[in-house]
Amino acid sequence: MGVGVGVIGTGVMGSEHARLVSREIPGAHLAGVFDADAARAQAAAAGATVFPDPRSLIASDRIEAVIVASPDGTHAEMTLACLEAGKPVLCEKPLAFSAAEALRVVQTEVALKRRLIQVGYMRRFDPGYQEMKRIKDEGAVGATVLLHNVHRNVSAPEWFTGPMAVTNSFVHEIDISRWLTGSEMVSAHVASGPGGEPLMITMRTDRDEIVSTEVNINAAYGYHVHAELVGREGTIALALPSLTMCNRDRIGGVAYPGNWIPRFADAYRRQLTDWIGAVTTGTPVGASAWDGYIASAIAEQIAAGLTENQATTLKYPSRPSLYD
């Protein structure tokens, strides 16, 4: 049986988490779900209890750990409710809708003196990014000078408003770039293409490295995430997001997925496996609440400067020792 997991929100991401927990994650079972759409909850439940509201799910004795995958605006409230109940929580990114709310979550966890939160920045568990980090940390390409990121989605959903390209999509690059380089971001500059898209965001780190990212939420041809780290003695790039190449109609090439779920299938599975391990041993893994706060704080400051075409100096408080 293992750890009883409850999933709050069973949309695209939550139903995938529910599926993984019930079928693919050792040491865990799906104990319950909640979604505002009862039919959607029923479909994701696969026989587990469908709770009438998120608070009864969090309070239930059968739920030992919670995944929050409800809309972004509810993440902080649900995560705080888990802290109140003393239950470990894997909160989907972003940790909160605003930096102030994310900071409140951090402060609540710091007051508890106990790390219960992991934020779903799953790229840290992707085999490609992990290999990049290992090669970089071994010193194989010398000191890092640049990191080029590409983040392309096929098309943005209708509810995706301007700043969400930064606060919902680009937050991934903030997190993975901090993780890969081991540096903090100190300033940022945004340029936007014709009609506002795509965005070209350049950040500078406290080691003077440059992190450039194309954020293209309407790239049309496929879901494509790419990164190349440039060192003084070489570069490390992610390989193409496919295990095979297909030759047909006089063209050879790879297939791009339609969204992030197939592209990061391994990352999601490994993230959940390691989270369940962390719940069992009490040793946290992955992105902490502090990492979640930093991603949201930087994104918010960049989004606020979207129209200014000048560099923004990024500001945030110093890291509490709970996250050392």
Ligand code: ISE
């Ligand atoms: C989505 O929520 C994700 O997390 C995807 O990884 C990202 O590519 C997409 O832009 C987000 O909306």
